[in-house]
Amino acid sequence: MSTIPTGPLEETGYRLTAPRRAVLEAIAGATRPFTIEELSDRLPNIGRATVFRTIKLLHELDIVCRVPLEDGGIRYERSRSGHHHHHLICSECGSVTEFNDPALDEVIEQNATTASFELDGHSAELYGRCASCQAAS
């Protein structure tokens, strides 16, 4: 079970309320990137608006990050502190696996430099079929 990162909230002057704790726990317990709806369903005692507001806040504080899907949909997941990563998204079972490759980040930075572009952030998502779905067919 993961630790719930309450620090960033308190440190930034936000109040640590029961609904926020509940959202943080649900996020910490999530086994894969989730939609607002899934999160909200898991938290029936918390208003949907609050879930939206909380996720928006956590996203601003970099506690959660967005996972853009191929169909334009969006999921969220806990940010690994400071470690930027990318995703392997299975279009068959929907599983999302993280990976990290310094070479990839480097190539991206090189492209930005070449274009005289001041890089703030980037996203790289790979879409296809995961190993288990391949094995299953």
Next chain:
Amino acid sequence: MSTIPTGPLEETGYRLTAPRRAVLEAIAGATRPFTIEELSDRLPNIGRATVFRTIKLLHELDIVCRVPLEDGGIRYERSRSGHHHHHLICSECGSVTEFNDPALDEVIEQNATTASFELDGHSAELYGRCASCQAAS
């Protein structure tokens, strides 16, 4: 001025109608990635639903592709035939520049291979400030 690619529509058995021509022209004339709303505003005589349906169709036929923005928004642009490319998206002026880097694609493929992932497609977007916005500040 770019040529309007009507071929893919006809070849696939879709009818080449006046509204579709108009959408294709608007796309060909676009100087930067557009939203459905912008496109629809440019085509006041065409029903919004038709614009949605047409873009959906063109996206399936790979005539347009999605440009995912950092804030989760989506824009579209003409696909360069067969040439997968990536974007430099300026968060200040909103300009989108394409780039292409075989090294980037290669690193991505390597990661997929390492993870035994069957790669269908990928997206890589770089967010930051373009050269002119840097110069302007």
Next chain:
DNA sequence: ATGAGTGCAAAGACTTTGCACTATA
């Protein structure tokens, strides 16, 4: 002529907002 395509308006899905109430700091 005939069925794909269209426009309109209604319905849906998703997200935000207003406001009175609650509870943290």
Next chain:
DNA sequence: TATAGTGCAAAGTCTTTGCACTCAT
């Protein structure tokens, strides 16, 4: 206790759908 945060319901957005009509083939 002062005010950030919450819940609810209403209001927005954005997108899709139903249906009768039109038009490309």
